[in-house]
Amino acid sequence: MASWKIKGQYMETCNCTMLCPCIWSNLAAQPTEGACEAAVALRIDEGSKDGVKLDGVCFVVMLHSPGPMGQGNMTVGLIVDDKASDQQVDAIRTIATGEAGGPMAALAPLVGKVAGIEKRPIRFTQDGLKFSLTAGELVDQACEGLESMVQPGQAIAIDNVAHPINSRLSLAKATRSKFHAFGVDWEDVTGTRNGHFAPFAWQG
Template sequence: MAGWHIEGQYMETCNCEFICPCIGTNLTGQPTEGDCKAAIAMRVDRGEKDGVSLDGVAFIVLMHSPGPMADGNIKVGLVIDEKASGAQTDAIAQIASGAEGGPMEALAPLVGEFAGIEKQAITFETDGLNRAVKAGDLIDQALSGVPSVSKEGEPVYLENTCHPVSSKLALANATHSRFHAFGIDWDDASGNRNGHFSPFSWDG
């Protein structure tokens, strides 16, 4: 297995009410809506696989779990920035699926259906404790981090989590989430749903 590395920024929102039960139960908790719909957005600032630079490539893993994630049968679709070359698209697909090792490999046995890949223009914006990601008409999500009262300018963190992106996650409220891809649909702007963000660093 060839080595690879990617690092950058991550954010996600899901349809669970704040705070999502997955993190506190190591994926065994019942989603607050009965099922889970989540969009995990990643912006690679620096990365490489098999000699292919992945600098600047963004991608989103869109997931639907019919119950607790630990029970499996998760449907997954992948959205990759339309600017990615064929070689970059192949590399990201292998990394995001766990086929080339890394953090997503542990989740692969829980996936019951891979719904395919879409190419879209992806924007990934950061502003203090705020994050926003848009992928054409398929995904539009934004969040606002929960500010710490003990350290100005920092969010409240959860640490030592089982989350595949990072063991340390910032808590956030989703300001809006719109998912319409791979048969996964969700539209909410209540401000009461869950979100997370953090830097990430993956190796395989």
């Protein structure tokens, strides 16, 4: 029996121009800007770990990769909603770092440094194909799904991808990315950068 389960909604933006080459190269390609900066945001709608309820907790995994992600040496930092208790923060930490198993455990060997944990007020919003997230002064990002012509109201999606969140991701353009956390400083509002969103269901 799984010791933890969480499910909810994810969104992210990164500094690569669309489409992020990590997706089609199975993490082998050079990021379009040389290094990758990404903010992977998750809203837990339902879940618990070892008896600790996690419903409603949001968190952000900040990623910096100095080159192709598959080569490793990534730096990651964790931002957790400031409303979370110490027990909830610790549960999220073990899940987000892969210590508790689950999808992030596959990414853990590529991480060279864990930069730390910050708590900030997090606001995660969704309006149709538009997503946005703020985490205090550290992250302010938004993306808009690329609408399908064959299924109006749904985003174009890409399947069978090597991504820890979900193997099926909706394609989106990042309309706003402002990262100032764990040594990452990146801002862009051009609408030319990459974004994704998807539901997620993890357990370990």
